[in-house]
Amino acid sequence: MSTSEFKQAQHKLLVIPGPIEVSDDVLLANAHPAMSHVSPDFIPVFGDCIRMLREVLFAPNSQPVLTAGSGTLGWDHVAANVIQPGEDALVLNSGYFGDSFADCLETYGAKVDQIKAPIGSKPSLSEVEEALKKKHYKVLTFTHVDTSTGVLSDAKGLGELVKRVSPDTILVLDGVCSVGSEEIRMEEWGIDIVLTATQKGLGCPPGLMVLTASKKAIAAFEKRTVPPNSYFASWSRWLPVMKAYEAGTGAYFATPPTNLIYALHASLTTITKSPPSIEERFKQHVAASDRVKDFIEQLGLKQLVTDGKKDGAHGMTAVRYPQGLKATDLLPKLVAKNIVVAAGLHKQVKDEYFRIGHMGVTVVNDKERGDLKYLLDSIKEALAEAGYKA
Amino acid sequence: MSTSEFKQAQHKLLVIPGPIEVSDDVLLANAHPAMSHVSPDFIPVFGDCIRMLREVLFAPNSQPVLTAGSGTLGWDHVAANVIQPGEDALVLNSGYFGDSFADCLETYGAKVDQIKAPIGSKPSLSEVEEALKKKHYKVLTFTHVDTSTGVLSDAKGLGELVKRVSPDTILVLDGVCSVGSEEIRMEEWGIDIVLTATQKGLGCPPGLMVLTASKKAIAAFEKRTVPPNSYFASWSRWLPVMKAYEAGTGAYFATPPTNLIYALHASLTTITKSPPSIEERFKQHVAASDRVKDFIEQLGLKQLVTDGKKDGAHGMTAVRYPQGLKATDLLPKLVAKNIVVAAGLHKQVKDEYFRIGHMGVTVVNDKERGDLKYLLDSIKEALAEAGYKA
Secondary structure, three states: OOHHHHHHOOOOEEEOOOOEOOOHHHHHHHOOOOOOOOOOOOHHHHHHHHHHHHHHOOOOOOEEEEEEOOHHHHHHHHHHHOOOOOOEEEEEEOOHHHHHHHHHHHHOOOEEEEEEOOOOOOOOHHHHHHHHHHOOOOEEEEEOEEOOOOEEOOHHHHHHHHHHHOOOOEEEEEOOOOEOOEOOOHHHHOOOEEEEEOOOOOOOOOOEEEEEEOHHHHHHHHOOOOOOOOOOOOHHHHHHHHHHHHHOOOOOOOOOOHHHHHHHHHHHHHHHHOOOOHHHHHHHHHHHHHHHHHHHHHOOOOEOOOOHHHHEOOOEEEEEOOOOOOHHHHHHHHHHOOEEOEEOOOOOOOOOEEEEEOOOHHHHOHHHHOHHHHHHHHHHHHHHHOOOOO | OOHHHHHHOOOOEEEOOOOEOOOHHHHHHHOOOOOOOOOOOOHHHHHHHHHHHHHHOOOOOOEEEEEEOOHHHHHHHHHHHOOOOOOEEEEEEOOHHHHHHHHHHHHOOOEEEEEEOOOOOOOOHHHHHHHHHHOOOOEEEEEOEEOOOOEEOOHHHHHHHHHHHOOOOEEEEEOOOOEOOEOOOHHHHOOOEEEEEOOOOOOOOOOEEEEEEOHHHHHHHHOOOOOOOOOOOOHHHHHHHHHHHHHOOOOOOOOOOHHHHHHHHHHHHHHHHOOOOHHHHHHHHHHHHHHHHHHHHHOOOOEOOOOHHHHEOOOEEEEEOOOOOOHHHHHHHHHHOOEEOEEOOOOOOOOOEEEEEOOOHHHHOHHHHOHHHHHHHHHHHHHHHOOOOO
16 A cells, blocks of 8 residues: 555554554455365365474474464463473563463463563573573573564574583473564574464464474473373374374364464465565565664664664564653554554553564565555654654 | 355355354454454454353353353363362263363363263253262353254253252353354353353354353352462453453453454344344244254154254254265265265264254355255255165
């Protein structure tokens, strides 16, 4: 759409760190007529989703698990299957989502230590190394992109560290805001679990929990001495179902969200089978992120992440309001321009910043859509209307 | 569609006990452009779903809970919130789903007794009364319609029994295959929890867990001495979110499946605000069920439920193959006519019968759609092609 079309559109441009804009072909797939979850027409669609997820994560030997749910449910999968009550977990806390993952692990009986970083930063590799040398952890979790702050963790560095210092620790990447927008070479880097949801870099409506487990993670599950302490999130129930769908036979534990599977199939087909390549897609997210972050800097605004271009995510940017301005000065002016950005989320500073999402079609189809130009122009205009001078 | 149109249609008529056929307006709503889950445009849509669910269940004082998931997740909600580890639950087992609900309750630490009925029947009220008098149960569960057999439980009778014999027991109706197609007067009958999913009588795609809890059930939750032992299914997390959406403010725990909420809104609007009335809708399901069951009987076939018109569900029928015929003789012939019915599910007899779903638009819009006539004519034809003579 052109700028003038955006201004008149009934649908507001959604540029929050998820849900993100969904392309028309994915929306159409989400309106697929009703299908039996075990029909020969549906089963290979589900199987394809499993196979294409492996491509997105460079994880040919790992096992995807797809169920109705949200990213949050992925934490339950980790807490109820990979770690047993009384075992130790280390949570690298770079914001809101570290706190919550720790709560979830404790709910299922894990003993949790955390390394908490100041707002807008992340625990350093040396801090993590020290912790791993002091105590044996069954599980180490980190938020790849903390949606509350926009910090990007060093997934590759953490993978190398775990391999070197604590090779039987299960390394869990919470990728709710990173899968599809950040490079993740799961097996090469030594990541054991990647969990995410569909409404961010995967470009679908929300409603699916998407998890992928390495052979090492599956082996840890198989060595459990007590059964999983969740029912709906039990791998004892789901792994056979995933294998059956991939083998083309189908199986039943709980009804999969058939329409969302069609939507995911459409989106993953675009991501894995059409230009740009996955690698190029990640580069486009880096370029779009640089463009947003440079623009913010040129306007004289600061990010929540101290060095945003170095330590910030490529699919979102957290921007501090300029002195004297607050959420109600800016966000309604953007809504009036048919643009939806997100308010702050980190409870200690939530009134001091707003968040912009730049993922999926907004980035990859920017040439045709013009989302980014319209977004940045509108932020500049809205700031001026609020009395801010760069 | 007319019969000839069905024969040529790309989409096969889906007449299994769920997912069911979804009307075009609901499919269109499921293709809604991406929306923020906390936007002022979305929040009242979620709030309306909560309010309309109360109407469907005649439960003005009860609390709906809607999350991404499936009906199965509703069991986790009961097992992790309403009962505590070590407390007693009584499961009335009329098929596959009783076994599974019992497994789920035990996963979270409940001690489970079961009353198992022979295939095609249900525990009698006198058996239940005897059990309730022998031991105090925190929770009593029953499958309203057991999708594996087609048995309909006596929800009203069980409500009266619990009020009389064990008034502080929480009565849980597993309504995955009954809500929307069977009358449920939740508060008048004394049902404390109704759990379901969207892909059956509610006429939506799958992907939402739908639960409604009475004041008594909420009070039992609030009296817990230990926290809920699930994270994603925790009422501590979800109840404040539901109240916030209903109040028009919104709140975040895990991202709701926004598109499915739009789809549910479309479907619940039709169910609660358009003709026929809810009462009339239930009568239409009874009439459609009688028509299917009479037809089956006229063909000389038997149901899994001994007296199907008396004890059978009104949204589905489980039909035994005539002697000498098996699934592969009949089901592919129906598929060739663009009709999808379901195979057997109850493991002891699964090769001996098939299942027909008759719910939602297939029943209520039968005049325009002609689903039922085409279905019954096709069953008759397919049987003849397989060599069966009535």
